[in-house]
Amino acid sequence: MRDQDEAAIVACIPNLRRYARGLVSDPALADDLVQDTLERAWSRFSLWHQRGDIRAWMFGIMHNQFIDGVRAKARRPEDSAGDDLPDVEQRASQSDGIEVRDLDRAMQRLPPEQREVLLLVAVEDMGYAQAAAVLGLPIGTVMSRLARGRERLRQELQGRAPSAHAAAPLRRIK
Known part of the structure; x- marks a missing residue:
């Protein structure tokens, strides 16, 4: 090396x-x-x-x-019992800390597939093609998961429960 x-x-x-x-x-x-x-x-x-x-x-x-x-x-x-999110230590005077904690908790409530894509594209600044290569997915799937993840995250942060349509898994039709 x-x-x-x-x-x-x-x-x-x-x-x-x-x-x-x-x-x-x-x-x-x-x-x-x-x-x-x-x-x-x-x-x-x-x-x-x-x-x-x-x-x-x-x-x-x-x-x-x-x-x-x-x-x-x-x-x-038996290891997955108690899926409560851990409390994040913060100073009481930091309103930014509260917002970051809320965002982190909302991100953790996303399905892992949507969270992974959001993190790669939005946080790590990867392009769709690069994120698709990392995850081993077609670009269209990355774009779809990103759109659904952003919408669900937006709803979570606005205090609305995700709609049943947004939360329903896709069905395979032959």
Whole structure:
């Protein structure tokens, strides 16, 4: 591994931490997710072969790590009891802190598919094509999830419950 490749991986760490924090909302779990991502990237760096953007590759690894964790948690339902969101420590004088906490809680109520796309496009400033590559989805699916996620987030932040139409999963018609 060349020094510039190592530097490119290290340069991704702040963005990976922000994305992980948005995915799991718990600083300790987010740090674990970043650590697992970095370990996997270092051990599988030879698979990258400098094809494409290293940032997208790293986010793809994190996405897969996150999905693996969600699936593992689903297999252990006793661990998922008590899905209450953790309280965020803040000073009482910070109204911005309250807004950030409300946004974080609203983001955590989004389905993971919508939250992932929102974080990649809105927070990490990735284009649709790059987010699609990270998530392994068609661009149209990314755009659809982004639109539905934004609308649901808007409704949550305005204090309205998402409409039944917005919350209903899509049905496959053959």
